[in-house]
Amino acid sequence: MYILALDTSSITGSVAIWADGQVKAEISLNTGLTHSEQVMPMVDRALGLTGIDIGVINAIAVTSGPGSFTGLRIGLATAKALAQGLDVPIATKTSLEVLASGQLPHVGYICPILNARRKEVYTAIYQAEGDRMTRVAGPQAISLVALLEEIGEVQVLFCGDGLDAYGEIIQAAMGNQALFASGLNRYVRAGALADLLAPVFIAGQGQNYLDIEPFYLRQSEAVLNWEKSHPGESLYD
Numbered sequence: 001m002y003i004l005a006l007d008t009s010s011i012t013g014s015v016a017i018w019a020d021g022q023v024k025a026e027i028s029l030n031t032g033l034t035h036s037e038q039v040m041p042m043v044d045r046a047l048g049l050t051g052i053d054i055g056v057i058n059a060i061a062v063t064s065g066p067g068s069f070t071g072l073r074i075g076l077a078t079a080k081a082l083a084q085g086l087d088v089p090i091a092t093k094t095s096l097e098v099l100a101s102g103q104l105p106h107v108g109y110i111c112p113i114l115n116a117r118r119k120e121v122y123t124a125i126y127q128a129e130g131d132r133m134t135r136v137a138g139p140q141a142i143s144l145v146a147l148l149e150e151i152g153e154v155q156v157l158f159c160g161d162g163l164d165a166y167g168e169i170i171q172a173a174m175g176n177q178a179l180f181a182s183g184l185n186r187y188v189r190a191g192a193l194a195d196l197l198a199p200v201f202i203a204g205q206g207q208n209y210l211d212i213e214p215f216y217l218r219q220s221e222a223v224l225n226w227e228k229s230h231p232g233e234s235l236y237d
Helices: 035-050 069-084 097-101 144-151 164-179 188-203 219-231
Strands: 001-007 013-019 022-029 058-062 090-093 106-115 120-130 132-143 156-159 178-179
Touching: 001 035, 001 069, 001 090, 001 188, 013 035, 013 132, 013 188, 022 035, 022 188, 035 069, 058 069, 058 188, 069 090, 069 219, 097 106, 097 120, 097 132, 097 188, 106 132, 106 164, 120 144, 120 164, 132 144, 144 164, 156 164, 164 178
Parallel strands: 001 058, 058 090, 106 156, 156 178
Antiparallel strands: 001 013, 013 022, 106 120, 120 132
């Protein structure tokens, strides 16, 4: 089984090659370039580093969201085009689940947060027991204040690009009860995505590229602004 995994849901971009039961190569970038500029060069580089020809890829893994609307569209369009061209199955996981799984093994609560703008974060809460985890809340778009109230006084491991914007606020509010992921584990990793979806592909449960849709979690800023300026009207009438 050869899996090509990619993520463009947030500020970082990540590509991984999974084969023979493990991640063979993973490239993650946070260079400021748009995902449309970097995702295919990253795919080419990962394939080149492993010596694997794209023609032997059996499956495509991609994050469905939530995250950057533009980033999600780029990632999903790229993944669906590859799945169509290679005639292979495709499957998705949410960026929140991939973030949380990247912190395993862990014992306790894991809370991925992605910067959703408008003073909100995309988030979910997972309870981990070693190498296994269960979602106990979310996914949702919520203000940071409301999230911290929901969490209460328990110890939580936070991860995600929301820490770049809100880490200091979380630390001030929770003190030693707030643990922060560091390094690349703070961000969505395509290697973690591939590990999550490998059992799905091995079991023959991948999907057709036509059946894959983005998971935005909330409406885009453009739609929200239009509805605010057109009270009582529907954009889809």
